[in-house]
Amino acid sequence: MKREEIVAAAESYWDANRDAIVADIAKLVEIPSTEDLAAAAPGAPYGPGPAQALAKALEIAEGMGFSATNCEGHVGFADLPGDTETQIGIIGHMDVVPAGPGWTFEPFQVTEKDGFLMGRGCLDDKGPSMVALHAVKCLEGLNVARPYTVRFIFGANEETSMADVTYYRERYADPAFLFTPDADFPVCYGEKGGFDGRITSPTIIDPVILEFDGGGATNAVPGSATALVRGDIDALPQADRLTIAGLGDGLVRITAEGVTAHAAWPERGMSAIKLIVDYLLENGLCNQQEREFLELDQKLVSATDGSGVGIATADEYFGPLTVVGGTIHIDNCHLIQTMDSRFPTSITADEIIAAMTKLTDAIGGTFENTLLMEPFLVKPDDKEIQVLQDAFQFVTGDTEHKPFTIGGGTYAREFAKGASFGVNMPWIENPQWVGGEHGPDEGVSEELLKTSFVIYVLALAELQALDLS
Structure with a gap:
């Protein structure tokens, strides 16, 4: 398929499934999945909230036809099989920070207002994760070769110690390349030590x-x-x-x-x-x-x-x-x-x-x-980074914003080769009543989520065309 055809198919998928995507986000936002180690138990190592959100995410993935695995409540994953076992990975997290004071919207439900989805996790990271999961589902229906398995990893401990990733990497091999929809566009290729x-x-x-x-x-x-x-x-x-x-x-x-x-x-x-x-x-x-x-x-x-x-x-x-x-x-x-x-x-x-x-x-x-x-760095001219950047530019027409590095830390740094890739576009100004991640009235533009979805579908399709051996 040509790039234009992939983009058109992604836009059609979004238009047909928009309500289902928002409903999936809402199912997760309704779960206050903050860490509670005092209530940790077998199957819920970070407390009942993260375990419940992880189980719900895997349930959603199974409902989309993916084979899903829950790793004792630490982490889970769902696979879209390819022709080989070599993996392209996506990782998002189902835990959130506490609601905290200052909300004018109900923090643990999705409120739709003027084209925005409001609620804890809508931006960080339940909303982006569901958008990326649906991008994998869309990829499944495209007429493109899939030499690589796509593995979506659902974390449950990103906001505190990332012990979920430690657990995962002790038991499973890293994907050949991985991205997380838990930062800014266009693409972050490195994180300071x-x-x-x-x-x-x-x-x-x-x-x-x-x-x-x-x-x-x-x-x-x-x-x-x-x-x-x-x-x-x-x-x-x-x-x-x-x-x-x-x-x-x-x-x-x-x-x-x-x-x-x-x-x-x-x-x-x-x-x-x-x-x-x-x-x-x-x-x-x-x-x-x-x-x-x-x-x-x-x-x-x-x-x-x-x-x-x-x-x-x-x-x-x-x-x-x-x-x-x-x-x-x-x-x-x-x-x-x-x-x-x-x-x-x-x-x-x-x-x-x-x-x-x-x-x-x-x-x-x-x-x-x-x-x-230690500092995490994938060179900006690496082929995987270029695919992500090109997908962003093709969908948005934005040639001004370039790959960048950050001083913060995401899941990407925990793996051998990865990047953080959207969904936020910090140069776009939101209404004053829309808060950011970790603050009151956290919200995200539905238009931003749709644009991110199309970018992810195109990026996944073109990552499949790379030689990742």
Whole structure:
């Protein structure tokens, strides 16, 4: 079939099956599939919600005629057989983050409004997954050669630890190539390395800083922080974005309001920890041990490119390293600061550890690497990446947007060769009442889903034409 014929067939499939696709999305959105390890059980290792959503997705796949397998609630898959056992893979996830506050729509049902589908998971990742699954069904009806089996993998633990993929890869071979509909178009071919660490001060003797709490997650610029210190409120100036309040008995509460941002894009945020660290140092609200720790911390939180702590670097694929100081607290007379770095191929984890350890050794503290993910890269000129990019361009007519890399992490990095491929087009502006993934009023344009569906059908057909041996 010609490309134009494949696109026309995909559009006809969507028009004929639109209501069924939306209904399949709704069946999954109705399940609050957030991780609940306290309720984990055999067959439900991440809690009842993810297990129920996984079972429902496999039920939908079986209803479409695919052979489906549930792997003890960790993960599942459905196959469209090809002429060989070599696989083209698609992976989506059935778990979601909690609804959280601020919704004006019911989070766990699909609401249709003005061409949008609203509900938790409509964008991340139940909606895209059902669109991609129907693309596989559409492929089955096309008059195109299928030398490769298409395996759709349904994950149940993407939003937390991706233990589902670990379980899967211990038991099954990787597809020859795989994509996940859980990011942006046109195509992401690489993801920075992920490095988390913990800076711990020596035991603080006779502290001035009695409490210091900031941030809610290691992998985010902290939007709020607070400290309780010994000080003279009458001698302390007010400062922008800080609230300085005397509590009596020589105690002062300092509260900072920053701007939170994901660690993949730290330039969008303003660190509340930095605001307090700067103020404590400027006003002498620390003893010598605390000053040494705060001066180190200031180096970390003041430069998101890592230059403050000597790890700034960049490469041709990922651009510059980024770093944030996500959380701070005091535990048993130790100040503890966490860090999150997204690093390119021009530096190693060992070099980051060496640079940070040199700084903590100088103050009698310690540094610990708490998470490590090596950079993931498929070269942008690889044939599989080019097929995805060409499919996007042919369907949309968009030649402006090019393959890219990200600082975040998707399922793609967990496999030998993969990419993240839609459905979001961040350059398209949604109405103000439509929220994004992980936020209130999560929603997705039905037109975007239809366009993504057509792109996926064309990409799957043309991946079948490649030599994947």
